Amino acid sequence: MNKVNVALLGLGTVGQGVVKILQNNKNQWVKRCNAEIEIKKVLVKDTHKEREVKLPPGVITSDWQEIVNDPEIKVIIELMGGIEPARTYILEALKHGKNIVTANKDLLAEHGEEVFTTCQEAVRELYFEASVGGGIPIINPLKQGLLANNIEKVMGIVNGTTNYILTKMSSEGKTFAEALKEAQELGYAEADPTADVEGLDAARKLAILASIAFHTRVKLQDVYVEGITKISPEDLAYAQKLGYTIKLLGIGSSQDNQIEVRVHPVLIPLHHPLANVNDSFNAIFVQGDAVGETMFYGRGAGQLPTASSVVGDLIAIIKDLNTKSTGHSACSCYETKKIKPMGEVKTKYFLRLHVLDQPGVLASIASVFGKHGVSLASVVQKGCFQDVAELVVITHQVKEKDIQDSLEIIKELPITKEIVSLIRVEGME
Amino acid sequence: MNKVNVALLGLGTVGQGVVKILQNNKNQWVKRCNAEIEIKKVLVKDTHKEREVKLPPGVITSDWQEIVNDPEIKVIIELMGGIEPARTYILEALKHGKNIVTANKDLLAEHGEEVFTTCQEAVRELYFEASVGGGIPIINPLKQGLLANNIEKVMGIVNGTTNYILTKMSSEGKTFAEALKEAQELGYAEADPTADVEGLDAARKLAILASIAFHTRVKLQDVYVEGITKISPEDLAYAQKLGYTIKLLGIGSSQDNQIEVRVHPVLIPLHHPLANVNDSFNAIFVQGDAVGETMFYGRGAGQLPTASSVVGDLIAIIKDLNTKSTGHSACSCYETKKIKPMGEVKTKYFLRLHVLDQPGVLASIASVFGKHGVSLASVVQKGCFQDVAELVVITHQVKEKDIQDSLEIIKELPITKEIVSLIRVEGME
Numbered sequence: 001m002n003k004v005n006v007a008l009l010g011l012g013t014v015g016q017g018v019v020k021i022l023q024n025n026k027n028q029w030v031k032r033c034n035a036e037i038e039i040k041k042v043l044v045k046d047t048h049k050e051r052e053v054k055l056p057p058g059v060i061t062s063d064w065q066e067i068v069n070d071p072e073i074k075v076i077i078e079l080m081g082g083i084e085p086a087r088t089y090i091l092e093a094l095k096h097g098k099n100i101v102t103a104n105k106d107l108l109a110e111h112g113e114e115v116f117t118t119c120q121e122a123v124r125e126l127y128f129e130a131s132v133g134g135g136i137p138i139i140n141p142l143k144q145g146l147l148a149n150n151i152e153k154v155m156g157i158v159n160g161t162t163n164y165i166l167t168k169m170s171s172e173g174k175t176f177a178e179a180l181k182e183a184q185e186l187g188y189a190e191a192d193p194t195a196d197v198e199g200l201d202a203a204r205k206l207a208i209l210a211s212i213a214f215h216t217r218v219k220l221q222d223v224y225v226e227g228i229t230k231i232s233p234e235d236l237a238y239a240q241k242l243g244y245t246i247k248l249l250g251i252g253s254s255q256d257n258q259i260e261v262r263v264h265p266v267l268i269p270l271h272h273p274l275a276n277v278n279d280s281f282n283a284i285f286v287q288g289d290a291v292g293e294t295m296f297y298g299r300g301a302g303q304l305p306t307a308s309s310v311v312g313d314l315i316a317i318i319k320d321l322n323t324k325s326t327g328h329s330a331c332s333c334y335e336t337k338k339i340k341p342m343g344e345v346k347t348k349y350f351l352r353l354h355v356l357d358q359p360g361v362l363a364s365i366a367s368v369f370g371k372h373g374v375s376l377a378s379v380v381q382k383g384c385f386q387d388v389a390e391l392v393v394i395t396h397q398v399k400e401k402d403i404q405d406s407l408e409i410i411k412e413l414p415i416t417k418e419i420v421s422l423i424r425v426e427g428m429e
Numbered sequence: 430m431n432k433v434n435v436a437l438l439g440l441g442t443v444g445q446g447v448v449k450i451l452q453n454n455k456n457q458w459v460k461r462c463n464a465e466i467e468i469k470k471v472l473v474k475d476t477h478k479e480r481e482v483k484l485p486p487g488v489i490t491s492d493w494q495e496i497v498n499d500p501e502i503k504v505i506i507e508l509m510g511g512i513e514p515a516r517t518y519i520l521e522a523l524k525h526g527k528n529i530v531t532a533n534k535d536l537l538a539e540h541g542e543e544v545f546t547t548c549q550e551a552v553r554e555l556y557f558e559a560s561v562g563g564g565i566p567i568i569n570p571l572k573q574g575l576l577a578n579n580i581e582k583v584m585g586i587v588n589g590t591t592n593y594i595l596t597k598m599s600s601e602g603k604t605f606a607e608a609l610k611e612a613q614e615l616g617y618a619e620a621d622p623t624a625d626v627e628g629l630d631a632a633r634k635l636a637i638l639a640s641i642a643f644h645t646r647v648k649l650q651d652v653y654v655e656g657i658t659k660i661s662p663e664d665l666a667y668a669q670k671l672g673y674t675i676k677l678l679g680i681g682s683s684q685d686n687q688i689e690v691r692v693h694p695v696l697i698p699l700h701h702p703l704a705n706v707n708d709s710f711n712a713i714f715v716q717g718d719a720v721g722e723t724m725f726y727g728r729g730a731g732q733l734p735t736a737s738s739v740v741g742d743l744i745a746i747i748k749d750l751n752t753k754s755t756g757h758s759a760c761s762c763y764e765t766k767k768i769k770p771m772g773e774v775k776t777k778y779f780l781r782l783h784v785l786d787q788p789g790v791l792a793s794i795a796s797v798f799g800k801h802g803v804s805l806a807s808v809v810q811k812g813c814f815q816d817v818a819e820l821v822v823i824t825h826q827v828k829e830k831d832i833q834d835s836l837e838i839i840k841e842l843p844i845t846k847e848i849v850s851l852i853r854v855e856g857m858e
Contacts, residue, residue, distance in 0.1 A: 021577050021719055031644070031763045032576055129574060135720035137566075137574030145558060145566030147461055148450050148740030215460070273726060276705045290450055290737035291564035294727035297702055298720060308719035311577030323754035334460045 002035035004318050007067045008042040009089060010079035011051060011060070014103060014130070015042070017307030018077060019053040033318045041067045043080075064089060068096050075317050077310060078102040087111055094122040099326055101313040103130035103306060109204035109220040112211060116331035123327030125320055127313035132205040133158060135305030136298040137312070138284045142212045143332060149288025151213040153253045155426070158205040160280035160300045161189045161196035162228050162248040166265075167278045170236045170245055176229060188280055198227035199248060199263040206250030209284065210261050214254045216337040218261055223250075224342045226264035235421050238352065238392055239267050245275050249426060258340045265423055267350050272427040343401035348377070348425035350394050351403075353410070354417040357389035361415045365391070368413075372406040374398045388417055394425065431464040433747050436496045437471040438518060439508035440480060440489070443532060443559070444471070446736030447506060448482040462747045470496045472509075493518060497525050504746050506739060507531040516540055523551040528755055530742040532559035532735060538633035538649040541640060545760035552756030554749055556742035561634040562587060564734030565727035566741070567713045571641045572761060578717025580642040582682045584855070587634040589709035589729045590618045590625035591657050591677040595694075596707045599665045599674055605658060617709055627656035628677060628692040635679030638713065639690050643683045645766040647690055652679075653771045655693035664850050667781065667821055668696050674704050678855060687769045694852055696779050701856040772830035777806070777854035779823055780832075782839070783846040786818035790844045794820070797842075801835040803827045817846055823854065 008015050022029075022037055029037045042060050067073060068089070076098045080086045086104050093100060095118065102108070107115065108131055119126040129139045133156070142151070157163050161183055168179040180197065183189035195201045203223040210218040228248050239246050244267040253260045268275050273295045277283040282300025287293050299305035320326045355361045362381060369376060375396045384390040395403065403422070410416055437444050451458075451466055458466045471489050496502060497518070505527045509515045515533050522529060524547065531537070536544065537560055548555040558568045562585070571580070586592050590612055597608040609626065612618035624630045632652040639647040657677050668675050673696040682689045697704050702724045706712040711729025716722050728734035749755045784790045791810060798805060804825045813819040824832065832851070839845055 017719070025577075025579070028579075032761075136723055137570040140574050141566040141570060144745055145569050145741045146737065147744050148454075148737045150454070150457075273705065276702065288737065290446075290733040290740075292728045292731070292734055294565055294725075296723075296725060298723035302721070304719040305721055308575065308577045308717065311719070312574045315576050316573055319757065320754075323752065323757050325749075325752035325754040328748065328752050332461075 002322065003038055004035045004074055004321060005038050005040040005072045006075040006077060006314065007040055007073045008077045008079060009086070010081070011042050011044050012079065013303045014306045014310065015079045016051060016053045017303035018079070018310050019055065021304070021307050021311050023053070033315045034322055035318050037314070037318070040073055041070065043067055068092050068098070073098060074321060075099045075101065075314060077314065078104055079310070081106065083107055083110065087115070090115060091118050094118045094124055094126070097122065097124065099125040099317045099321070101127050101310055101317065103128065103310060105131040105204040105208060109207040112208070112219070113217055120327070120330050125317050125326045125329055127316055127329070128208070129313050130306045130309035132208050133282050133284055133296065133298065134300040134302060135308045136282060136284065136296050136300065137309070138209070138296045139212060141296065142209070142286065143329070146286065146288055146291060146294070149290045151254065151286060151288050153251070153287040154209050154213040154284065155249055155251045155274070156206070156209065156284035157247055157274060157277050157282050158250050158284065158300060159196055159202040159248060160282055161193065162202070163277065163282070164188045164280045165197070166228060166231070166246055166248065169231065169233055170240070173233050175233055176231060197229055199225040202248060202250045202263045206252055206261055206263055209250065210252035210259060211333055213252060213286070214259050214337060215332055215335045216259065217333045218252070218259070218339070222261055222339045224262040224264070228265050230421065231265055231423070232421065235352065235423060239350070242267070242394070243270055244268060244425070245270060246423065247274060249274070251426065254337065257337050259337045260340045260345050262342065262345065266426040267423055268427045274427070343399065343404070345400045346397050347400070348395055348397055349403055350421070350423045350425055351392070352420040353391040353393070354384060354388050354420055355391055356415045356417065357383055357387050358415070361389070362391070364413060364415060365410055368406050368409050372402045374402050374406050431751065432467055433464045433503055433750060434467050434469040434501045435504040435506060435743065436469055436502045437506045437508060438515070439510070440471050440473050441508065442732045443735045443739065444508045445480060445482045446732035447508070447739050448484065450733070450736050450740050452482070462744045463751055464747050466743070466747070469502055470499065472496055497521050497527070502527060503750060504528045504530065504743060506743065507533055508739070509533070510535065512536055512539065516544070519544060520547050523547045523553050523555070526551065526553065528554040528746045528750070530556050530739055530746065532557065532739060534560040534633040534637060538636040541637070541648070542646055549756070549759050554746050554755045554758055556745055556758070557637070558742050559735045559738035561637050562711050562713055562725065562727065563729040563731060564737045565711060565713065565725050565729065566738070567638070567725045568641060570725065571638070571715065572758070575715065575717055575720060575723070578719045580683065580715060580717050582680070582716040583638050583642040583713065584678055584680045584703070585635070585638065585713035586676055586703060586706050586711050587679050587713065587729060588625055588631040588677060589711055590622065591631070592706065592711070593617045593709045594626070595657060595660070595675055595677065598660065598662055599669070602662050604662055605660060626658055628654040631677060631679045631692045635681055635690055635692055638679065639681035639688060640762055642681060642715070643688050643766060644761055644764045645688065646762045647681070647688070647768070651690055651768045653691040653693070657694050659850065660694055660852070661850070664781065664852060668779070671696070671823070672699055673697060673854070674699060675852065676703060678703070680855065683766065687767045689769045689774050691771065691774065695855040696852055697856040703856070772828070772833070774829045775826050776829070777824055777826055778832055779850070779852045779854055780821070781849040782820040782822070783813060783817050783849060784820055785844045785846065786812055786816050787844070790818070791820070793842060793844060794839055797835050797838050801831045803831050803835050
């Protein structure tokens with residue numbers, strides 16, 4: 001019987017999940033991929049640490065050379081995260097003829113080209129389903145099942161922490177700070193939540209999704225990023241009244257050989273499939289010229305969901321090993337598309353302003369918008385406190401630059417007290 | 430440059446969609462699958478019929494022998510539908526060394542074993558993503574991306590016609606007959622809507638899904654089927670009041686080496702991801718022991734969505750041809766699990782009865798349920814008309830047999846006027 005030896009780099013939460021799945025279903029692998037799977041080595045920093053899973057003696061090691069130089073090891077599962085030493089290990093492993101499964105979004109979003117080029121030169125496989133959307137199959141469907149399409153848009157809730165926070169703010173009226181604190185207590189947010197709440201984690205995942213969807217290399221630095229720290233319960237209340245909710249989305253779109261890639265909060269209509277994706281769930285919405293609208297929903301993080309994708313990738317590689325057909329899932333970034341500058345991006349906007357409550361105010365503001373070609377879809381003005389009125393505006397589709405230029409001027413008007421919020425609107429054509 | 434010749438069997442709606450996708454993206458295929466794709470032959474009944482798409486002279490034929498005996502044709506895309514002659518053609522084609530893409534749910538749900546056995550013996554590929562859920566990638570994710578899981582449940586809205594009808598009944602208070610008529614006028618329902626509204630189409634798709642999810646052969650005849658013709662606007666109104674909507678679901682589940690496969694209307698809580706799948710959209714909800722809850726959403730029918738899946742499968746086969754690795758996507762039904770008899774299936778029930786409005790009625794009915802071990806979660810009684818009261822009951826989890834036995838007795842009680850509806854409840858643990 002065929003036996004495939006694998007090594008794990010890292011034995012944290014997901015690594016232990018992979019061990020659990022492989023151990024708990026030992027008698028299934030031959031049936032599912034025509035091979036026994038053996039975890040031959042696991043690289044860790046501290047070989048003495050107590051862990052949830054038990055491994056036979058000699059498996060755990062802190063010596064990378066033991067793994068990379070073992071010719072029996074055919075697949076390396078990298079779950080250390082971060083750029084280094086993961087990058088060096090993966091490159092070395094490929095050069096030593098190993099196939100790779102990785103969940104490392106940081107590495108792929110910044111060094112994807114180097115990694116895939118090395119993989120292609122080595123005629124090996126590199127699978128990374130777990131790098132986006134945790135347990136949700138999205139990378140492989142984009143690379144295969146939807147490959148008949150020219151993908152027009154890929155738009156996702158790809159960060160569970162921020163989705164949990166926004167869900168709590170929306171359903172329970174909590175402030176950002178309160179919801180964040182709750183998420184931290186539940187282990188959904190880290191002690192330093194910056195990468196999540198400022199949108200960086202989502203940006204990395206969007207870079208990966210967009211690279212595959214649009215066949216062009218998108219790096220983290222290409223993505224415009226705005227987090228959710230400024231969203232207030234008042235914004236959510238207004239959104240709800242208008243038939244929307246607020247989500248942090250990674251949005252990629254392609255038109256005329258140019259692509260847009262941006263992460264920011266959006267108002268999305270309640271009837272949109274993404275609007276009902278709540279708590280820490282993730283979902284990726286894909287629009288193709290043939291398939292129309294599709295969506296992939298599930299757990300974007302967590303031990304077993306992420307390990308589910310990792311082991312799925314491992315099985316795919318084993319099937320390729322069985323047929324001696326590794327090395328053909330080449331990088332699919334065969335085009336070079338320009339990234340549209342954020343100023344040129346067109347969307348609708350939700351805008352909330354505090355202005356002096358006096359005659360002629362609306363006219364002054366509308367006139368600034370008019371001069372910049374910003375046309376308004378709806379305006380609501382109401383008394384707010386003392387002599388201040390609140391103005392809530394939704395625009396038609398306009399250029400980012402035009403609205404920003406307008407706001408620069410409006411900010412300086414003597415009647416303007418504060419530009420409270422500016423949130424883009426998505427999912428309405 | 431590599432060129433792959435393909436033949437289409439059938440040039441109806443989906444067939445023409447496939448031709449459009451292949452023709453419109455001609456310069457893309459080499460990049461996407463390292464091969465040119467040429468439609469060498471298309472089998473039709475009437476070679477003179479006018480069609481939306483133009484094909485070079487000599488491509489259209491009514492002679493099957495021209496196709497099956499052409500050694501240059503490597504892939505046959507079967508889009509005729511129905512059992513015969515599709516079955517014969519596919520079996521012959523496999524024996525002649527062709528690979529197959531098919532959207533034929535009828536054939537796979539009834540003759541799957543024969544087709545896959547022949548495919549395996551021929552060492553060829555047979556892909557069938559379009560047979561379930563139209564454009565939604567669900568077959569391949571189940572066969573690969575989720576293969577690390579023991580699938581516990583697969584539950585889907587897999588018939589767009591009935592989902593359209595139920596959506597209209599729910600959102601506009603229409604009767605079944607009115608909503609059906611509208612669906613027919615819009616082309617969502619056929620002149621003879623039986624296969625859709627009686628649940629047969631959904632049952633075929635569930636048989637295919639369950640076969641893959643649970644690794645055991647499930648045939649159409651194994652599936653318990655109930656349609657939506659008896660659902661009334663009153664049921665939908667009650668459901669809504671209780672926090673549910675009504676959907677026609679195909680439900681497969683696996684426990685202790687036994688599986689359940691059933692298609693019937695269900696009350697599903699409004700917060701469940703399937704509850705928000707409206708109009709003619711489809712969605713398949715999959716629950717695995719590692720991944721937890723996932724859902725795949727999109728267009729379950731239509732020319733281009735279905736053709737998207739067909740061409741996706743074609744590309745997958747071409748990649749296998751490129752690496753000479755066809756014949757390894759073998760049938761995955763490597764186990765033999767028992768189908769649980771419907772009487773043994775446990776669910777919750779929504780029950781609506783008309784009874785005489787007099788003292789002691791509830792006690793008599795509750796006593797029958799009690800004797801059969803049917804425990805009630807909620808009961809609402811209200812005056813209805815004249816001396817008749819309406820009783821709406823939701824049960825706890827009970828055996829189908831026990832509720833049916835209870836109703837046999839309740840039906841005969843002198844106080845019972847009518848058992849108006851009995852609908853199962855899903856999605857609540």
